[in-house]
Amino acid sequence: MTSTMQHELQELREAAESYGARHVHLAHFAYPPGIRMAVNLTVDFDAMLLRRASNEPPMQLAKGEFGGRVGIWRLLELFASHSMHATIFTPGRICELYPQAVVAAARAGHEIADHMWEHRVPKERDLEYDHLVKSTQAIVRIIGRRPVGTRSHHTPAFLTQLGYIYTSTDTADHLPYYVADAQHQNVLLNLPFHYAIDDAMFFNFGWIGSGPHGQRLADPESVLEIWWDAFQSLYKQGSYLNVCLHPFISGRALRTAMLDRFITRMQALPGVWFTTCETLARYCLEHFPPPRG
Amino acid sequence: MPWKDGYTTSDEKSLADQEVRWPEGKQCACVIVIDLSVASGPAGITPADLTTAASQFGTQVGVRSLLEMLQRFDMTATFAVPAVIAELYPATVRAILEHGHEVAAHGFKHEDVSQLDKDQERERLEAATASLTRITGQRPAGWYSLPRQRDPFAVGTISPHTIDLLLDAGYEYMGNGLADDMPYYWVTDVQTPRALLTLPYYYHFDDQFFLMFPPPGLGSGLENPKPFLTNCLLEFDAQYKRGRYFSMVLHPHIIGFGHRIRILEALFSHLQDFPGIWNPTAVQCAHYWQAHYPARTTLHLEPSIWQDYPGSLS
DSSP states (O other): OOHHHHHHHHHHHHHHHHHHHTEEEOTTOOOSTTOOEEEEEEEEOOTTHHHHHTTOOHHHHHHHHHIIIIIHHHHHHHHHHTTOOOEEEEOTTHHHHSHHHHHHHHHTTOEEEEOOSSSOOOSSHHHHHHHHHHHHHHHHHHHSSOOOEEOSOOOHHHHHHTTOOEEOOOOSOSSOEEEOOTTSOSOEEEOOOOGGGBTHHHHOTTGGGOGGGSOOOOOHHHHHHHHHHHHHHHHHHTOEEEEEEOHHHHTSHHHHHHHHHHHHHHHTSTTEEEOOHHHHHHHHHHHSOOOOO | OOTTTTTOSSOSSOOOGGGOOOGGGOSEEEEEEEEOOOSOBTTBOOHHHHSSHHHHIIIIIIHHHHHHHHHHTTOOEEEEEOHHHHHHOHHHHHHHHHTTOEEEEOOSSSOOOTTSOHHHHHHHHHHHHHHHHHHHSSOOOEEOOOOOTTSSSTTOOOOTTHHHHHHHTTOOEEEEESSOSSOEEEEEETTTTEEEEEEEOOGGGBGGGTEEESOTTTSOOEEOHHHHHHHHHHHHHHHHHHTOEEEEEEOHHHHTSHHHHHHHHHHHHHHHTSTTEEOOOHHHHHHHHHHHSOHHHHOOOOOOOOOOOTTSOO
């Protein structure tokens, strides 16, 4: 190995070790007695905000609008029909666009959590903080309770400062884990969700500007097969599943019907704990707290 | 910002399933839309687009296959016809009308109007209306702006003025909107309120995105007949159960060929097993909806609680 290569290797080692040291995996994690696996049904109630932020044309916004006018109500009905509570990750602006739906979700016992003010995290630090405060306040104003969770890549220092206890973003483990920021501070619990269990990856044309090349036009049968396979594998391990749904996608009748079948199948097995992210997060924090210092 | 402009086009909540009633107690509305445009780009139909085998197939062979299939299952459809297609193939338009189907407008030449100014767009809209009126003998009641295979988004391209211009021109419905899976009102002025009845479209029930898609030049298209059929069947089943509305969009040059026409046969056969399907043309559906669910009583426009802030999108 030449000295240049040694230097390259050293650089890589430092990056990997530093990144690894930010994560705490819960080697001895266990669920409450009688529980084999937790399932968090999560809803990213974005509607048209991401499309608006990317300056997409009017019909694309209307596609998102479906989520607020129709889709969210269908998902709420679906959860009610199975007597289960979900977590609705709600951008602050949605509280102004679809207040009735957010209030109905909260009244039905679902958790309302943060999903960025207008579905973007500004690069400017002050503005980012301002957005997170606005989003938090918008939720407080409408449901009278502070959100404790987020699905975002907001700066962890801001999140902890504003009382957030968990995030639900990346997938560095099957099970919940702790992750610190780049300065190895501001630890948050992460409830991992995987893009393979995200409806947007299967049913959405032109996702993130991919155009016709990035065709995502699966039918619900083939996705049910993938998700059921994922569930069975995780159930065997006594692990954890976070299902990510968007009202403008999964609120379409053909997909709500598929989710109904998916939930019915999962529910038929013993020891599946359908709960909100907050409930699971509080359980983890109480029984498997993050290491101190 | 007045109301929620730039974000929403309709009211906050769609009609619940139990609020929906169809004529004579029918269970579900089923509207078949056939796009008579040929494969083209944002410029609309060009001479090059019309001098392809696919275009020849669609306008001569495919459209006949579809008319036969509709007749065999005793179904009606609405044909979205670019004015230039009606000018070039008037006999086809006459055949469509003789079969009892509706001819609706689909642009002057299915061009993207989003970059035009309001006067240019109005001029094209009026020319399209005049052509179709002359050729069919009556003013088109509906307007479509359906997507093309090469569009970056599979939703259709309109301008911020399109809906207003359609209302000015006396159109009774817009054929493709995405904010509902039922007829709904597209609001252009919340005070009046000024709104255009809109029928739903969704690309998961549009043949052109499943059969040899993406098209040559954008990728090597995959033939996915089964996901298309599955999507349509599952959507129909779910909407039937809810008592709502099912619609699909078909292209003669795409679904009119060989094995693909069998997708349609399978779907139409499936529909036969369900009692209480109402299969109107789009305009019949629009008239029913306007009579029984007028905007005046159906639209619930809540006062806006939106506020503008520095550093936030308005």
